[in-house]
Amino acid sequence: MSALEQRLQSALDSRASRQMLRALDPSPPSSSTLVDFSSNDYLSFSRSTVLRQKLVDVVNDDATPLYGPPSSRLLDGNTPLHASLERRLAAFFAAPSALLFNSGFDANVGLWTCLPGPDDWIIFDALVHASMHDGMRASRVPRQRRRAFRHNRVESLERVLVDIVERDVGVRKGEKSVWVGVESLYSMDGDLAPLPDMVEVLERLLPRGNGHMVVDEAHSSGLYGPRGRGLVSALELERRITVRVHTFGKAMACSGAAVLASPLIRHFLVNYARPLIYSTVSTHLSALAVSKSLEMLEEGKSDEPAAHVHALAVRLVSRLSSLLPPASSVSLPPHLSSIITSSSTATAAPHPPTSPIVPLLTPSPRPLAAFLRTRGFLARPITYPTVPRGEERLRVCLHAGNTQREVDGLCEAVAEWVRRGERGVGHDELVALRSAEPLQAKL
Ligand SMILES: Cc1ncc(COP(=O)(O)O)c(C=O)c1O
Structure with a gap:
């Protein structure tokens, strides 16, 4: 190995040893059959036939x-x-x-x-x-x-x-x-x-x-x-x-x-x-x-998709709030708990209080992401240094193309993972866990 190769390899090895190695995902949402809870395609414009035409x-x-x-x-x-x-x-x-x-x-x-x-x-x-x-x-x-x-x-x-x-x-x-x-x-x-x-x-x-x-x-x-x-x-x-x-x-x-x-x-x-x-x-x-x-x-063609995304966010947050037991290994950040009770959902508010980005705080975002893949959902683990240590999370991104059923399915899967603890995972799931995607860069 040349001096250059040694230096580059050792920097990468060091990242890998700290669980910080980045890599390109071979199956991003656009090419996979997983339900996209990951991309920033919030209005699902990338799949819009109207826009395409x-x-x-x-x-x-x-x-x-x-x-x-x-x-x-x-x-x-x-x-x-x-x-x-x-x-x-x-x-x-x-x-x-x-x-x-x-x-x-x-x-x-x-x-x-x-x-x-x-x-x-x-x-x-x-x-x-x-x-x-x-x-x-x-x-x-x-x-x-x-x-x-x-x-x-x-x-x-x-x-x-x-x-x-x-x-x-x-x-x-x-x-x-x-x-x-x-x-x-x-x-x-x-x-x-x-x-x-x-x-x-x-x-x-x-x-x-x-x-x-x-x-x-x-x-x-x-x-x-x-x-x-x-x-x-x-x-x-x-x-x-x-x-x-x-x-x-x-x-x-x-x-x-x-x-x-x-x-x-x-x-x-x-x-x-x-x-x-x-x-x-x-x-x-x-x-x-x-x-x-x-x-x-x-032309106002984003109005309906945007409203759907905000409605999905309310649904996701409310369902998870009721499904996740207190002090569980997955929790919602405090700013989200106010959303379901918030009076700012009133039509007079200048904007919805919700957002398409819903972080699920958990110390084990990679195993959770891998488990969700086995259930057909793609959501990304976010770990240090993208977020501070101790604030690791699974980030759920909602899209106009997501259905209520998909959101419900995601909530059920998260709750199932919590119920199981992080154990009791079958062989296929273990394989998926091992291939859990690496740290994502801040998007
Ligand atoms: C807040 C913010 N600003 C800027 C950028 C960069 O924009 P672009 O992807 O167009 O380079 C991103 C993400 O990529 C972002 O999240």
Whole structure:
């Protein structure tokens, strides 16, 4: 073995010995017969015949370019299709402008790297996505001015902000900006950010308008707000949030992302966001796919699927709450127990309290996932380092294509696993347990 091979192998061996080895799943939901409780295809758009036909119709038109343009957006890649898609996205999301990126990862890295100035501060929820971390780290804001606050805790955000305001006269005078990074729906916990309270704290403590919220709506696009415009729209906060990121790779079943912000910020990103400048623009085909998915939202075709997903979430949580004995090896996180009793299910609430992501806390997520496979269900175990030690879970993702029966079957299977303890598993199940899928990267 060369020195390089030895180094790579030993790093992988070390991961394996800590049960942290990642690997590609040979049978993802799209190619398996298991019921999908795993993918981010929340609206089941990837299986929609209506959406498929929309794309097929336009693709079959000989005049439609599909491949290319083999160029950066800044050179020969600013096609009418990409430009018009951005205008439609801006109009749909009630934003002053939109800028396309090839992925949500690129969007977050691009904007976080260049928007905060060297004298600014960055504050972020402790559970934000890896792409935001990478962007923040690559920004010009030094480490001591990048602060985390406790996940979804407004009082923690407030404490960090008060400290910054007390320390930094430039912030008090409104000369330096404070950037706050959050997600609207967290992918590992399935909980929603308390955006109105966060915005209120930011505006109260920084009355000169130098507090800027950046909200990543990757998991909430299509599921909240009128016609799936996202949580910010559901709460009518569009004008109080500086930047929104909507990604196309989840409910919209495509790939790419849009950054929604002022024309000035857009212009700045066109000049400084490196993943945009130094990368080939998405193909015509990809932009067409996004455009057709967006059309589904514009036409209100996500309303019913989204409502079904929220109804399934209520069903899943209520059934599990009644099936799982107290202090069992599987439990629901506290924020979910309020859902079934919550008055916010009332129609007057600005959005449903539920989410398509339901984590089942258990110290044994891999054996549970393997057992569920034997019962025909695919749900992923999530372990350290994706979540902190002691917070391991099985993550259930609900989709419009899931039926009530499937949800009931999943609940029964989880309850059966709990009843059996983790023993009493048959031979076939043991084989499945051994091939339990490895740790999943944060999605
Ligand atoms: C919150 C969040 N932001 C951004 C991303 C990255 O988006 P994309 O998959 O389009 O790169 C993801 C997941 O992939 C995510 O969960």
